[in-house]
Amino acid sequence: MEMRPFSLDTVSKAFLVGAGFSPRQAEVVLRYRDASGGIRSEEQFRRCYVVSDEMADRLLPYIMFTADEVPADDVADDISMVADKAVRALVEINTADSAALISVRGIGPKSVTAIMRYRELLGGFYSVKQLAELDVVTESNYERILTQICCDSCKISKIDINFADPKELIRHPYVSAKALRRIVKQRQLKGGWSGIEEMIDDDIFGREEAERLAPYLRFVRDTIN
Structure with missing residues (x-):
């Protein structure tokens, strides 16, 4: 093409x-x-x-x-300024403290606690849509919340899958006990993986499970024998 x-x-x-x-x-x-x-x-x-x-x-x-794609004229500059102000007004959910989260319409004290706890377990959010995984975020509030928040995926913490302690891995909400057993066993046999596709090929994760977890994984094999 x-x-x-x-x-x-x-x-x-x-x-x-x-x-x-x-x-x-x-x-x-x-x-x-x-x-x-x-x-x-x-x-x-x-x-x-x-x-x-x-x-x-x-x-x-x-x-x-x-x-x-933004044309460099006065009209475009005005539009850009308005957009920048709108973005700054959004609450960034990976860095927001409890006061910032409670300012979002649709998020109450109980939801704030759950969001901050889930954020800690995940290592941060890579998408605002992950809030839908929380029981405290009701369907009726979800769409309203989305219009008031944003997510900087650069803020997430990554796990070195080839060296991470099993206790660290099992704490992650996206790592099941079954997957952990496979990780530990295969890691002992082959030393590690170079990417998520290799883990799918080794039947460590199903594709949907892998795609959900992939943003949190780092693959380092330089020192693996």
């Missing part, structure tokens, strides 16, 4: 497949985009675990991020 400038916020699965992704990888990119509320920078694009360095280097010259 002849490459032309494109925006990741509007591309289709078919376009991504034509650009070199497999159909499954294209679906992951689109889910990552939707969960993040858009892909706004090179760094954010590279953080998607199915985007290899080679793929990123090949596509980045053609990708137009939101900032690249």
Whole structure:
């Protein structure tokens, strides 16, 4: 496919497949985009675990991020200023303290405690949609809450899956006891993994489970024998 400038916020699965992704990888990119509320920078694009360095280097010259598409005139500057103010008014859920969270309409004292506890267990949120996993966030409040918050996924803490203590792993809400047993056993046999796809191939995680956990994992094998 002849490459032309494109925006990741509007591309289709078919376009991504034509650009070199497999159909499954294209679906992951689109889910990552939707969960993040858009892909706004090179760094954010590279953080998607199915985007290899080679793929990123090949596509980045053609990708137009939101900032690249804003015309440099007075009207655009005014719009940008309004947008910046709106973003600053949102509560960033990875750094918000209890006072900031309680200021969000739809979040009460009980919800604040649950959100902060869940944030600690996860290592931070990579998507505002993760709040829906909490029982205290009711369906009626969920949509209202989403309009008042944002999420900086750079704030999350990552687990070195090849070296992490089993006690650390089992504390994570996305790691089941069954997965932990497989991790420990396979890690002893092979030393570790180079990426999440390898863990899926080894039947450590199902694909849906892996995609949910992947943002929290770091793969370091330099010192593994």
